[in-house]
Amino acid sequence: MPDTPSPRLLRVALPLPLPRLFDYRAPHGGEAGDGDIGRRVRVPFGPRELVGVVAQVGPAQDDAPDLRDALALLDDGPLLHGELLASLHWLSRYTHAPLGEVLATALPAALRRGEPLPDTHAWAWRLTEAGATARSGLRRGSRPRRLAELLGEGARDERGLDEGVLGARMDDWRTAARALLARGLVERVAVPASAQVPVPQAGPVPNAEQQAAIDAVRAARGFAPMLLDGVTGSGKTEVYLHAIADCLARGRQALVLVPEIGLTPQLLQRFRTRLGVPIHASHSGLNDGERARTWAAAWRGEARVIVGTRSAVFTPLPDAGLVIVDEEHDASYKQQDGIRYHARDFALVRGKALEVPVLLGSATPSLETLHNAGAGRYACLRLGRRAGEAMPPSVRVVDVRKRALEAGLSLQMLDAIRAALAAGGQVLVFRNRRGYAPVLLCHDCGWSAQCPRCGTPEVGRPMTVHAHGKRLQCHHCGHRKPAPLACPDCASLALQPQGVGTERIEEVLAAKFGDVPVLRIDRGSTQRKDALERLLATFGTQPGILVGTQMLAKGHDLPNLTLVCVVGVDEGLFSADFRSHEKLAQLLIQVAGRAGRAQRAGEVLLQTHHPDHPLLATLIAGGYHAFAGDELALREAAGFPPFAHLALLRAESRHAEPPLAFLRAARQQIEAVAGPHDAPAIELNGPMPAPMPRRAGVHRAQLLLSAGDRRRLHAVLDAALPALSALPEARRVRWSLDVDPVDLY
Numbered sequence: 001m002p003d004t005p006s007p008r009l010l011r012v013a014l015p016l017p018l019p020r021l022f023d024y025r026a027p028h029g030g031e032a033g034d035g036d037i038g039r040r041v042r043v044p045f046g047p048r049e050l051v052g053v054v055a056q057v058g059p060a061q062d063d064a065p066d067l068r069d070a071l072a073l074l075d076d077g078p079l080l081h082g083e084l085l086a087s088l089h090w091l092s093r094y095t096h097a098p099l100g101e102v103l104a105t106a107l108p109a110a111l112r113r114g115e116p117l118p119d120t121h122a123w124a125w126r127l128t129e130a131g132a133t134a135r136s137g138l139r140r141g142s143r144p145r146r147l148a149e150l151l152g153e154g155a156r157d158e159r160g161l162d163e164g165v166l167g168a169r170m171d172d173w174r175t176a177a178r179a180l181l182a183r184g185l186v187e188r189v190a191v192p193a194s195a196q197v198p199v200p201q202a203g204p205v206p207n208a209e210q211q212a213a214i215d216a217v218r219a220a221r222g223f224a225p226m227l228l229d230g231v232t233g234s235g236k237t238e239v240y241l242h243a244i245a246d247c248l249a250r251g252r253q254a255l256v257l258v259p260e261i262g263l264t265p266q267l268l269q270r271f272r273t274r275l276g277v278p279i280h281a282s283h284s285g286l287n288d289g290e291r292a293r294t295w296a297a298a299w300r301g302e303a304r305v306i307v308g309t310r311s312a313v314f315t316p317l318p319d320a321g322l323v324i325v326d327e328e329h330d331a332s333y334k335q336q337d338g339i340r341y342h343a344r345d346f347a348l349v350r351g352k353a354l355e356v357p358v359l360l361g362s363a364t365p366s367l368e369t370l371h372n373a374g375a376g377r378y379a380c381l382r383l384g385r386r387a388g389e390a391m392p393p394s395v396r397v398v399d400v401r402k403r404a405l406e407a408g409l410s411l412q413m414l415d416a417i418r419a420a421l422a423a424g425g426q427v428l429v430f431r432n433r434r435g436y437a438p439v440l441l442c443h444d445c446g447w448s449a450q451c452p453r454c455g456t457p458e459v460g461r462p463m464t465v466h467a468h469g470k471r472l473q474c475h476h477c478g479h480r481k482p483a484p485l486a487c488p489d490c491a492s493l494a495l496q497p498q499g500v501g502t503e504r505i506e507e508v509l510a511a512k513f514g515d516v517p518v519l520r521i522d523r524g525s526t527q528r529k530d531a532l533e534r535l536l537a538t539f540g541t542q543p544g545i546l547v548g549t550q551m552l553a554k555g556h557d558l559p560n561l562t563l564v565c566v567v568g569v570d571e572g573l574f575s576a577d578f579r580s581h582e583k584l585a586q587l588l589i590q591v592a593g594r595a596g597r598a599q600r601a602g603e604v605l606l607q608t609h610h611p612d613h614p615l616l617a618t619l620i621a622g623g624y625h626a627f628a629g630d631e632l633a634l635r636e637a638a639g640f641p642p643f644a645h646l647a648l649l650r651a652e653s654r655h656a657e658p659p660l661a662f663l664r665a666a667r668q669q670i671e672a673v674a675g676p677h678d679a680p681a682i683e684l685n686g687p688m689p690a691p692m693p694r695r696a697g698v699h700r701a702q703l704l705l706s707a708g709d710r711r712r713l714h715a716v717l718d719a720a721l722p723a724l725s726a727l728p729e730a731r732r733v734r735w736s737l738d739v740d741p742v743d744l745y
């Protein structure tokens with residue numbers, strides 16, 4: 001007698017930190033089939049219910065007595081399938097993270113919770129036949145009558161009027177619509193969202209460099225990674241717009257990734273008017289419902305152009321034609337917790353699987369990308385000049401050694417500000433420290449205010465002075481308290497804020513230049529999402545001064561900005577982080593690029609105590625590429641990325657010892673699988689306390705793995721990680737693995 005085949009089971013990826021799938025019987029005694037792969041499923045898990053995704057379907061592996069029934073399949077067909085599902089499997093392997101957590105990261109929150117794929121139709125209203133005849137009988141001047149007239153304007157339109165259009169033409173139309181609906185005089189109909197098409201407007205005629213770049217993207221077939229290396233204001237966005245228009249003309253979808261701060265209403269409006277299609281945005285300012293709708297519209301192929309921040313890299317693209325990553329060097333593309341993916345790198349992986357061009361744009365490309373371009377792996381498209389009339393800004397170093405400073409500003413700088421304002425221009429003063437002053441110091445005994453929750457007895461963390469000296473705040477953990485009136489150690493009243501932050505600069509400039517607006521832009525002054533836009537809108541184009549942190553390095557266009565003053569970059573010249581020079585060079589070029597975007601010539605003043613520092617000298621004499629060439633040579637000599645591949649094992653705990661104990665055990669495990677002769681292949685550094693050894697009361701330590709060969713690194717991690725989870729020391733810490741870490745803190 002043949003065995004009865006055992007029923008096939010659902011192997012479910014659940015959002016749990018366990019590197020395995022979980023078996024369930026199909027719900028309601030049903031039969032599991034291959035068509036279930038990629039469908040969301042609700043399952044019991046202990047006393048809880050979880051939503052997961054069916055990753056495999058197969059026979060029971062062993063006689064698991066505690067096998068349970070899944071509660072319900074949530075989608076009619078696979079929600080995740082094809083390229084996106086395959087790419088997410090890749091991401092799970094690459095980050096060494098459980099598939100269930102990766103899938104949960106990729107899905108918008110509403111879908112992760114198990115809500116149905118949302119409706120993405122737009123809704124329109126139209127008169128019914130009865131309504132068309134009855135409308136003249138409605139009371140004159142009443143709202144229902146006005147609405148009926150609106151809907152009956154001209155020939156009765158099959159499509160009706162979109163709710164958006166109605167909203168623009170009549171206040172409170174919904175009450176009237178409900179009244180008419182109740183009498184059967186109007187009906188609500190679903191219309192495709194993409195039907196609301198504005199008329200595309202022409203942009204400037206591309207210059208020769210732009211045209212060459214546009215042609216290169218147009219000629220690309222299949223996967224084609226390209227670096228669009230263009231100085232600020234060279235018209236990269238114009239190239240994107242032409243490439244997207246080509247992509248749309250071929251009937252394909254385009255995905256555009258932008259840094260969090262670059263996704264301005266200005267940018268969306270520019271895309272909308274130029275492309276003549278609805279632009280679907282995806283960013284953290286949207287609520288869960290809106291994000292899920294964008295995702296669903298892309299999934300259905302209705303969304304043709306999707307513009308979004310980091311997590312938009314998980315957008316489904318059934319008709320993909322083009323992927324663009326703007327400001328590809330931007331640090332916000334790296335997710336810093338949970339699944340630590342890099343959106344630019346994952347965009348390249350998806351572009352390869354989708355067989356479409358991937359355009360990486362930047363005025364200051366990351367060294368990784370420059371290295372790939374140099375090795376011929378990426379095509380390189382150059383825009384060397386500013387577009388239109390704009391001239392490149394002139395850069396001057398202001399040597400402030402032994403010079404008098406007022407709130408950190410030299411007299412030379414104050415004079416330049418006065419001259420720029422008098423000439424009718426706007427001024428940006430850049431200082432990458434918010435608050436009033438970085439340190440509060442006792443002049444009599446040397447005590448300084450330290451955060452009680454961060455730092456250690458050996459390495460203290462000063463609290464930043466805020467609110468003109470009245471409040472202290474820790475920028476690492478957010479801890480706040482009032483500033484003491486007297487020194488807690490010696491009772492002296494001689495407490496002095498040391499150094500300058502944006503608040504103090506604002507104060508001094510407002511006192512000196514009282515006749516123009518002085519506006520401070522930093523995370524303190526722009527808590528809400530749209531606050532930056534509104535603040536800059538009120539600033540207008542009249543003479544005035546902006547003081548701010550790197551929030552001002554990009555985003556909103558300021559055509560009347562003629563002078564950029566950079567203060568206090570010297571800390572960045574001497575940081576221990578091997579990426580600090582790259583970050584500083586990028587920041588300086590990006591901030592300088594804000595000057596003179598229009599017809600007016602721009603000037604950049606760079607104030608420093610180290611005018612001869614090689615970074616500044618090279619950057620000013622040779623520009624970003626000269627700097628990048630030198631820096632790549634240094635990285636190669638030191639064996640740092642992009643010439644080595646890193647993975648960082650982090651551990652943290654409320655107590656000082658467990659993180660180090662776990663990492664010591666982890667090191668032994670890794671050495672055990674790598675073998676003692678693997679030394680040149682895998683280099684281990686640590687365990688050691690993190691550069692920020694304690695934050696918000698949590699002790700932190702790390703172990704750095706470095707390898708010349710990426711595959712070797714991953715093979716060792718694959719072999720060692722299961723043993724790490726099983727270590728007894730692992731139970732006393734929170735630990736995580738960061739592949740290709742960007743910040744080693």
Ligand code: ADP
Nearest residue numbers: 204205206207232233234235236237238387388
């Ligand atoms: P980027 O993205 O490189 O910073 P943009 O595409 O935003 O540059 O262009 C900078 C400015 O130059 C914009 O105001 C844009 O309208 C203008 N511009 C771009 N290309 C041209 C061109 N070919 N002719 C005239 N103006 C242009």
Ligand code: ZN
Nearest residue numbers: 442445487490
């Ligand atoms: Zn004191």
Ligand code: ZN
Nearest residue numbers: 451454474477
């Ligand atoms: Zn703190």
